[in-house]
Amino acid sequence: MTSYLSNELPASGILAVERLIHVIAELLQGVRHVAVGASSPIPGSGALLARALSERDAPKQQTRVSILGSKKHNAFTNGGVELFDMAATGRIDAFFLGGGQIDGEANINLVGSGAYPQSEVRWPGSFGSAYLYHLVPRVILFREEHSRRVLVPKVDFISASSYRGDGDYRPGGPVALLTGLCLFHFDPVRRRFKLKSIHPGHQLDEIRDQTGFDFDLAADLGFTPDPSDDHLALIRGRVKREIGETYPHFASQLIGN
């Protein structure tokens, strides 16, 4: 999962993981409350960076963060159901989901590949995805691996659907897909991804080669911007310390102290 993490600093002076954390924080701008699910150290770090920036830049409208598995960085007191009740009552603005498969219409599969129920490869299961995908306004899809086995034309099993039927109550849905290669935005009307930015060191041809579905290009398509020096300082200081409470192994691989 953390294979690309390296303590060796590239020539740019910025680790790939630091770029991802920074992009996530940008996607969370203006969010009142972001929740982060299990096994999500990079989204968690991005959320903590967004909170640190909001405290500095918008002290009257600070971003709240709830990290599942953390004791310090969440305030739940009503059991596991509270996250879902909060989502249904509009108290969570942003959440992260991944998928063993993600298709070009932003349907996600967390169950397994091949036939069901006897999957060829079984993944853990759908967790809260089938519900949260409909209720959280800003769902960010995050999957580091960018390959044709993950980004498929059509998922083998729909854990959570991006489809919005006539009359469906659906305040939520996907807004973006972030991978190790690039950032896509999602157009809910056309149900298509639009390539927004390419991470430095990668090329459009490479993204086309590694993506199993068609996508559009943003008019202003460019490279993913670098985090500024003060954002990097926050990632290497406060964010590293805070995420270390829940993900000590992950934090130990970040630069900083």
Place this chain on the structure above:
Amino acid sequence: MVSIQDLVAPIHDGCKLAIGKEETGASIAATLALIAKGVRGLHLICLPISGLQADLLIGAGCVDTLETSAVSLGEAGPAPRFNAAVKQGAIRLIDGTCPAIYAGFQASQKGIPFMPLRGILHSDLMQHRDSWKLIENPFHQGDRIVAVEAICPDVALFHAQASDRHGNVFVGRDRDGVLLAHASKTALVTVEETIDEDFIQDPIRAGASLPALYVAATCVAPGSARPLSFTGKHGSDTAWLLRYAKAAKSQAGFGELLDELMVLHGFSQPAKADAAQGHR
């Protein structure tokens, strides 16, 4: 207060057994007692997910039906016996999503047949079960909503912080132990300690306690959650879980690590020979 063997005695073959997630308190000790007893045909329900605890029961051949939102060893990786059983078609799967499992328990807790729930529309999960139905909101024409049938387990089994002199159980911040017990016909609980007080009369503890009324038996068994974590007591044994994730990919490797756990939890006899054989 009973021995751990007596605690799990009411869990019979074919029992609908409810367990919680790791943060709620997973009683690995009681799980091993169940495996040693050789229970079969369990309908295992996870509120709303599980990891090592479900994987042990599946690997030891105790489970016929599994109702869960996910099974994973978390940072240690996939749950090997769960994955193998799915691939072999050795267990009947009822794949869910976390809030729907909570809703099923909440319906049971209220004694009502179903609970309506938002979201889920257009998920393939709907097509592979008959206990969720799409209905129209009776108060708003054209508003489709999912009805989740009540989940009514026979027994809830979990680990908690403490019991008091009356058998009340202090569950602390994660309240899922309360929901597990409310929704099930009865609850069996291992605890870290017993304290000669009355939790219900203590204004600090009362709100986070489960009255004895819901609990059939408790057993003092400190460290019951090991090698998983238990809030306020100990973290998880990551090195052991990583070793399990690798070794239990084979049924033989699973048997060896199961025996290790039996020793760790003070079971003098290793698992019954047939208990580690897995599915027929």
